Amino acid sequence: MSTPFENAQKLFAMSPLHITPESAMRELNDVREKIARGAERLGQFSEDELAIATAPAEVVYREDMVTLYKYQATTDKRKGIAVLIVYALVGRYQMIDLEEDRSFVRKLLGEGIDVYMVDWGLPTAAQRWLTMDDYVSGFLDNCVDVIRKREGIDKVNLLGICQGGVFCTCYAALFPNKVENLILTVTPLDFHGDIDNPERGAGYVGLWTRAMTAEDVDRFVDTMGNSSGASVGFAFLMMNPVHNVTKYTIDLIDILDDDKKLLNFLHMERWLADRPAMPGEVVRQWFKDLYQGNKLIKNELVLGGRRVDLNDIKMPVLNVYAEGDVIIPNACSKGAGNHFGTKDYTELGVPGGHIGTFVGGKAQKILAPSIVQWLMKHSERHKKAHAERHSATVAK
Amino acid sequence: MADAQSPLYDLWFKTIPGFFSGMLPPGAQAGPSPSDAATTGESAPASSVEQLAGILGTMNTMLGKLYEMWMPLLQRGDLAGTSLESLASANAEHLRQFQQAFMRPDMSWPQLEAFANFAPLAQSYAKMMPFGENFAGMMPQNFAAMLPLAQNFAGMMPFGQNFAGMMPQNFATMMAAPQSFAGMQPFAGMAPLMQSWSSSLAALTNTHAPWRTSNPLRIGMERTFGGLADAFGLGATRQFDLAWRELLAAGMSKQHAQAEYLVVVGEAWNEGTQRLMKRLREMSERGERVDSFLAFIRLWARSVDGAMHEAMQSERGLQATAKVLRAATEFRQHIQSVVKLVSEALFVPTRSDMDEAYREIQELKRRLRRLEKSVEQAHQAAPAAAPKRHAKPNGARKAAKPKAAAEAASPPPNEANPSNDANEATA
Numbered sequence: 001m002s003t004p005f006e007n008a009q010k011l012f013a014m015s016p017l018h019i020t021p022e023s024a025m026r027e028l029n030d031v032r033e034k035i036a037r038g039a040e041r042l043g044q045f046s047e048d049e050l051a052i053a054t055a056p057a058e059v060v061y062r063e064d065m066v067t068l069y070k071y072q073a074t075t076d077k078r079k080g081i082a083v084l085i086v087y088a089l090v091g092r093y094q095m096i097d098l099e100e101d102r103s104f105v106r107k108l109l110g111e112g113i114d115v116y117m118v119d120w121g122l123p124t125a126a127q128r129w130l131t132m133d134d135y136v137s138g139f140l141d142n143c144v145d146v147i148r149k150r151e152g153i154d155k156v157n158l159l160g161i162c163q164g165g166v167f168c169t170c171y172a173a174l175f176p177n178k179v180e181n182l183i184l185t186v187t188p189l190d191f192h193g194d195i196d197n198p199e200r201g202a203g204y205v206g207l208w209t210r211a212m213t214a215e216d217v218d219r220f221v222d223t224m225g226n227s228s229g230a231s232v233g234f235a236f237l238m239m240n241p242v243h244n245v246t247k248y249t250i251d252l253i254d255i256l257d258d259d260k261k262l263l264n265f266l267h268m269e270r271w272l273a274d275r276p277a278m279p280g281e282v283v284r285q286w287f288k289d290l291y292q293g294n295k296l297i298k299n300e301l302v303l304g305g306r307r308v309d310l311n312d313i314k315m316p317v318l319n320v321y322a323e324g325d326v327i328i329p330n331a332c333s334k335g336a337g338n339h340f341g342t343k344d345y346t347e348l349g350v351p352g353g354h355i356g357t358f359v360g361g362k363a364q365k366i367l368a369p370s371i372v373q374w375l376m377k378h379s380e381r382h383k384k385a386h387a388e389r390h391s392a393t394v395a396k
Numbered sequence: 397m398a399d400a401q402s403p404l405y406d407l408w409f410k411t412i413p414g415f416f417s418g419m420l421p422p423g424a425q426a427g428p429s430p431s432d433a434a435t436t437g438e439s440a441p442a443s444s445v446e447q448l449a450g451i452l453g454t455m456n457t458m459l460g461k462l463y464e465m466w467m468p469l470l471q472r473g474d475l476a477g478t479s480l481e482s483l484a485s486a487n488a489e490h491l492r493q494f495q496q497a498f499m500r501p502d503m504s505w506p507q508l509e510a511f512a513n514f515a516p517l518a519q520s521y522a523k524m525m526p527f528g529e530n531f532a533g534m535m536p537q538n539f540a541a542m543l544p545l546a547q548n549f550a551g552m553m554p555f556g557q558n559f560a561g562m563m564p565q566n567f568a569t570m571m572a573a574p575q576s577f578a579g580m581q582p583f584a585g586m587a588p589l590m591q592s593w594s595s596s597l598a599a600l601t602n603t604h605a606p607w608r609t610s611n612p613l614r615i616g617m618e619r620t621f622g623g624l625a626d627a628f629g630l631g632a633t634r635q636f637d638l639a640w641r642e643l644l645a646a647g648m649s650k651q652h653a654q655a656e657y658l659v660v661v662g663e664a665w666n667e668g669t670q671r672l673m674k675r676l677r678e679m680s681e682r683g684e685r686v687d688s689f690l691a692f693i694r695l696w697a698r699s700v701d702g703a704m705h706e707a708m709q710s711e712r713g714l715q716a717t718a719k720v721l722r723a724a725t726e727f728r729q730h731i732q733s734v735v736k737l738v739s740e741a742l743f744v745p746t747r748s749d750m751d752e753a754y755r756e757i758q759e760l761k762r763r764l765r766r767l768e769k770s771v772e773q774a775h776q777a778a779p780a781a782a783p784k785r786h787a788k789p790n791g792a793r794k795a796a797k798p799k800a801a802a803e804a805a806s807p808p809p810n811e812a813n814p815s816n817d818a819n820e821a822t823a
Contacts, residue, residue: 211714242701
């Protein structure tokens with residue numbers, strides 16, 4: 001007959017858990033020391049170290065809470081191509097310039113592109129009646145006009161990110177004469193693309209929104225007004241609720257001794273915590289017309305009394321999707337070429353997730369250079385210069 | 397940079413103690429954490445760095461508690477044996493009891509109070525509710541303002557003293573309840589509130605025997621004197637009565653929806669623990685070892701996260717989420733109705749008034765933007781028209797009237813027809 005101690009030993013031998021009281025105490029002490037060091041280090045970081053979006057830029061236009069920036073050029077070898085970047089309303093534009101060595105904007109500047117960026121600002125309760133049309137035909141159109149005037153050009157290159165990509169798509173359809181090239185990144189176009197091609201673990205926001213009725217959306221907007229930044233962030237956090245807890249606990253412990261990783265973490269957190277509210281009427285249209293009605297791809301979306309017809313988009317289109325995107329499933333963003341009026345449609349898959357595409361090391365090497373290469377090929381100014389060079393050679 | 401956007405951090409900051417206490421062995425109770433003060437609202441750190449430092453402090457305490465609780469099991473060498481199995485079965489038992497309580501038609505809220513293991517989930521959940529902190533801050537003030545009104549109702553309410561006597565109690569309970577929300581103890585804190593509400597609702601919906609007896613009298617009183625109250629301009633009291641009853645019913649519906657949601661979460665939690673057990677058995681068969689406590693927590697988190705992820709994206713999870721949102725927004729709608737009635741009675745601008753003002757301002761801005769655009773286009777068109785002006789100075793200005801300006805002068809489709817897209821969305 002075995003003694004209790006022998007039984008315990010047998011169990012211990014059988015179990016994969018080999019944590020002894022001594023090792024547990026040792027681990028606890030190590031962790032506590034690490035936490036103490038980490039907490040001290042957190043207190044030592046200066047505001048300069050914690051700052052995000054530090055690429056120098058000047059304000060070239062303001063309207064209500066919207067600001068248009070132009071980034072300072074970082075090279076003399078400029079290509080004479082100006083791009084307007086349009087970010088989503090669900091986050092702040094700083095994500096594309098998170099850190100000096102993880103900055104999509106700096107990559108474009110380094111390639112000699114003139115970069116403009118529209119910051120949608122932080123809407124308050126007073127802005128709850130802003131519609132998608134106010135953003136597209138109002139703010140965005142004004143920004144485009146400012147750039148056209150400053151640069152002395154008729155058409156601009158638009159680069160939309162996620163929801164900003166949808167705004168750019170609508171703009172290009174409604175104001176085709178003002179758009180030279182349309183670049184979409186991680187942009188939902190077919191909001192129901194994931195119904196027939198479900199991707200495990202992806203598209204929670206779409207699933208969640210479609211589980212609601214149109215009346216639910218109306219009641220949400222009517223009672224809440226704007227959708228607060230925290231509630232928008234919460235919808236994303238709920239995709240991986242437990243993981244998001246461990247991220248702030250045991251995963252955080254792992255990086256406490258590494259300043260670079262800790263600062264990366266803090267920069268990303270600073271961006272995450274700065275979520276703006278989304279105007280109520282935009283939420284209503286976004287959920288009902290797009291997530292529920294899928295009206296964009298069906299050419300049924302109406303903004304300010306004008307129908308958005310993708311067939312009117314006849315300028316070249318580059319559609320970049322993130323191969324590991326779980327926010328916008330690939331089925332919702334790619335394969336949309338035959339819906340546009342243009343014959344010059346290119347798709348590009350980039351490694352990384354929805355955000356990783358812009359901040360990940362691997363994607364950084366692909367995204368900006370690919371976009372610049374495509375722009376060079378499609379820029380009117382460059383085409384003209386190329387043609388002139390060609391005819392000069394022929395004349396000789 | 398708005399570090400003031402701390403609710404996002406706050407959410408997790410408050411979830412973390414619950415996350416760790418959820419991992420304590422069966423029967424073990426986590427002691428009060430030093431971070432409790434920081435999780436109860438006012439003293440919450442303002443910046444993300446401070447919040448993260450606070451999280452580390454919480455972790456330090458909770459990890460210590462966790463190790464302390466598990467140490468006797470470690471000393472007995474019983475970590476992977478009966479203790480883990482009993483943890484898994486305790487989870488299942490809690491879930492079973494919760495479901496049982498939930499399924500009862502006369503759901504007993506004090507019983508739910510006993511489900512301490514669900515408290516962390518409920519805590520984080522309460523924080524996520526749309527009314528959130530506003531509710532917590534708003535309600536005591538509103539109810540404090542409403543209390544004298546309720547006492548005045550005694551003389552005029554159709555069902556007289558009973559309701560008037562009941563109201564101050566309800567208000568008093570509700571004034572305390574938001575404090576519980578802020579302190580993130582929803583089940584424990586909501587129990588007295590729910591008891592109070594349940595009894596009020598029972599009375600008001602005629603399920604309470606004494607009330608049933610007096611029902612004809614109530615109807616008679618209402619028919620006779622209700623009209624009189626209206627005639628003296630006291631109609632708001634009747635509206636308030638109706639709005640209040642609807643608010644109570646919506647509150648109960650919301651609690652039901654939350655409980656249903658928590659069942660889905662609880663099941664996923666339970667499924668995650670079962671998956672952990674399975675994984676440990678598989679690791680054992682492969683001869684793999686876990687020799688760090690943090691690694692063990694990671695295994696557990698991965699198992700629960702997978703189960704939670706699937707549950708939340710399942711049809712049932714999505715429906716439960718939609719139902720909670722539906723019930724919560726309906727509840728909020730009723731709160732707004734009550735507040736509106738009180739505000740109107742006190743000649744205070746209502747939310748609808750403010751909304752209407754914002755809407756008009758926005759519409760004016762829209763018109764201004766269009767006007768500015770057309771003026772700019774007119775300016776741009778002017779140089780082109782200039783030579784013509786030289787040739788025909790008298791009629792040129794009229795002839796050169798830019799098309800854009802003419803378009804701006806006529807209302808765009810959405811103004812001409814209020815049922816158009818832009819306004820349709822806001823109707």
